[in-house]
Amino acid sequence: MVVKVNNLVKRYKELIALDHFNMEVKEGEILGLLGPNGCGKTTAINCILSLLSFDKGEIEVFGKKMTPNSYDIKKKIGLVPQEVSVFNNLTVKENIDYFCGLYIDDKKLREKYVDEAIEFVGLKDYVKFYPKKLSGGLKRRLNISCGIAHKPKLIFLDEPTVAVDAQSRNFILNGIKKLNSEGSTIIYTTHYLEEVEMLCKRIIIMDKGRSLVSGTKEELKAMITTSEKIVAGFLNIDDKTIEKMKNIPHVIDIEKDDEDYIIKFENGVNNLSNLLEFIKDNNLTYTKLHSQLPSLNDVFLELTGKELRD
Amino acid sequence: MRNLFRNCIYQGKNLFRDFGFSFWSLLYPLIMAVFFYTAFSGMLETELKEINVGIDSENSIVNILREIEFLNVHKISKDEVVKKLDDEEIDGFVDSDLDIKVKESGINQTIIKEVVEQIKQMKKLNRPIENYDFSVDYIADRNQKANPLVIIFYSLIAMVSTYGVFAGIEAVSLIQANLSNIGERLNIVPLKKSKFILVGVVVALALNLFANGILLIFIKYVLKLNLFTEIKYSAILIIMGNLFGVALGIFIGSSNKKSNDVKTIMAIAMTLVLSFLSGMMGSGIKVMIDENVPILSRINPISIITNNLYRINLLGSTKSIGEGVIVLSIYCIVLIFTSYIFLRRQSYDSL
Known part of the structure; x- marks a missing residue:
């Protein structure tokens, strides 16, 4: 186990930021810490570090108790x-070289790592730029390169894509996959x-x-009652028909979302054909009809009663 | 060691390129120097006259004083002293116990005091007074140096020597995870905090001394003011001022969680008030403090530097430099020790 957190409690005066938080991270995996803003993700990382x-609680990293002196x-x-935590008055290359040099003494090796990090985040054309001249997305990439240039075995990425453009976001996400494929264990909060x-x-x-639940995304989705959602739009439907619709096999709930209805089904087969049969029997005209598998938001919603972005 | 050197180079580059540093440490002192020179340059025209000293005819040092060519000695009775001082016929009166009575503080009064103090010292040591050349120690190049503008410049130099305060604040901010984003990053690297502090102090001292050097060159070669005759002792005082400034900056930086901008304003306010009290805005304040709260001049770090630069270079007296260096050293030790208490925590309650 690369990281093991057991019953971690962190209070800010009256506020309980971490309430018996548990976490285990295996070598070579990308672990996602998912939760709304203020749920304690960053606090957890800062405690681990x-x-x-x-x-209260215990934290082990690489099998040893983590303390401020665990150099x-x-x-x-x-x-x-x-x-973004970089020196505003150092250029892109100087920043990466500075932070890499805090870990790597050997000059040749450091130069190699710095060049690789620049290449990795796609900042080759900006090496002589100062951070204030970079766009938000490029600054984020610089922020990442300063954290990974020394090729760490364990990387903490704390919401690295906040406020970045789509292009930089894809670049960052693909880069994280690459880091993982090169052997780094990654803890990713978002x-x-x-x-x-x-x-x-x-x-x-x-x-x-x-920590409410943990597992692969398939395991998490399997934990909730909803196994399928059908989004439907109707031209002619009334409340009575909606109530009647709830009697279709496996329907557990129907929600109105603007002009559409979201019909939730628990585990079952032929949910879509059962709905189509109901539409035909009740002479309904539909404008939209498509099936969705439950998302992690549904998992979160069912576990907490609120949306992830509430 | 190599790591520390790299750290110094990069942090030095970062600080040197910072607008705040460029302005407050490099540009602002030059602006102040030009301002003072322009505002007070009329004072350069002032020619110093001979110093009128009143003395009791029974006083044993009357003949010694008469030998000093820049003193004009008047034998007067004790009853006349107050009137002669009021009428400004004499600058000061030396009584039989070698105590001095003056009506106001100024250059002439200070020179009388220094001469009498020197005579007292020589008497104590049983050295022949005749061998002492007062004109060399107190009067050489006197017309150039003994004007209020020069004294104001000593005060300015004293103030800017403490401007390492800004770099000290920055050095602390960089290593405190609860004060800066970079602090968060630097707290998880495999290097001790004390090494970063050491780097911060070295960088702050080096850059502020560099900035001081620029100011001194500007004063000497552009404004053509020759302020220093005793380079060695002056350098010691300026270095002590730098150490005090950096220590103060580390203290301000570590003692509270206000933003760097607020801390910079605090530092500017503190150094300005201390400089004001040391006479940078005019000698009247200094005279008032010397008369009413003399201890303030002995504990105000900028006064210590100003007064000693003045005594060393203008009066040739080094006797109070030891006390000044000790007081400044005590300040540095206390500030660094207190800062260490604030900085020694390794995990934070909140970020």
């Missing part, structure tokens, strides 16, 4: 903080569902400082 003190462990760790679904082998869903 010994940046924050905590009230042998820190050598193997890279952090990409949520905020509140973007699609990123977690795309990247992470295992996911921990957090809310109010607790």
Whole structure:
């Protein structure tokens, strides 16, 4: 186990930021910490890194207790903080070289790593630029390169794609996959569902400082009652018919979403054909009809009663 | 070691390219120098006259004073002292106990005091007074140096020597995870915090001394003011001022969680007030403090530097430099030790 967190409790005066939080990260995996803003993701990372003190619990990294003086462990760790954390008066290359040099003494090796990091984040054309001259997306890429240039075995990425354009976002996400394929274990925090679904082998869903569930995305989706959602739009439907629709086999709930209806089914087969039969029997005219598998948001919704982005 | 050197180079580059540093440490002192030179340049025209000293005819040092060519000695009775001082016929009166009575503080009064102090010292040591050349120690190049503009410049130099305060604030901000984003990153690297502090101090000292050098060159070669005759002692004081400034910056930086901008304003306010009290905006304040709260001049770090630069270079007296260096060293030790208490925590309660 690369990281093991057991019953972590962190309080900010009256507020409980982490409430008996547990986490295990296996070597070589990308673990996604998913949860709404303020749920404790960054606090958890800061506690693991010994940046924050905590009230209770145990943290092990690479099989050893993590403390602020664990320099042998820190050598193997890279952090990409949520905020862009670089020197504004050093160029792109100088920044990467500075942070890489805090880990790598050998000059030739460091130069090689710095060049690779520049290549990796696609900043070759910007090496002499100062950060203030870079766009938000390019700054994020620089932030990432400063955290990974020394080729750490364990990388913490704390919401690295916040406020970046689509192009930089794809670049960053593909880069993270590449880092993982090169052997780095990655802990990735975000509140973007699609990123977690795309990247992470295992996911921990957090809310109010607790780890609610963990598993692969398939395992998480299998934990909830809803197994299929059908989004339908009707021209002529009334409340009475909607009530009647709830009697279709396996329907567990129907929600109105603007002009559409979201019909939720629990595990069952032929849900779509059963619905089509109901439409025909009741002379309904539909404008839209498509089936969706449940998302992680549905998992979150069912577990907490609220949307991830509430 | 190589890592520390690299760290110094990069942090030095970062600080040197920072607008705040360029302005406050490099440009602002030059602006102040030009401002003072323009505003007070009329004072350069002032020619110093002989110093009128009143003395009791029974006083044993009357003949010694008469031998000093820049002193004009008047034998007067004790009853006349107040009137003669009021009428400005004499600048000061030396009584039989070698105590000095003056009506106001100024260059002439300070020179009388220094001469009498020197005579006292020589008497204590049983050295022949005749061997002492007062004109060399107190009067050489006097017309150039003994004007208020020069004293204001000593005060300016004292103030900017403490401008390492800004770099000190920055050095702390960089290593505190609860103060800056970079601090968060630097707290997880496999290097001790104390090494980053050391780097911060070295960089702050080097750059501020460089900035001081630029100012001194500007004063000497552009404004054509010759301020220093005792380079060695002056350099010691300026270096001590730099150490004090950096220590103060580290203290301000570590003692609270205000933003760097607020801390910079705090530093500017502190150095300006201390400089004001040391006489940078005019000698009247300094005279008032010397008369009413003399201890303030002995504990105000900028006054210590100003007064000593003045005594060393204008009066040739080095006797208070030891006390000044000790007081400044005590400040540095106390500030660094207190800062260490704030900085030693390794995990934070909140970020």
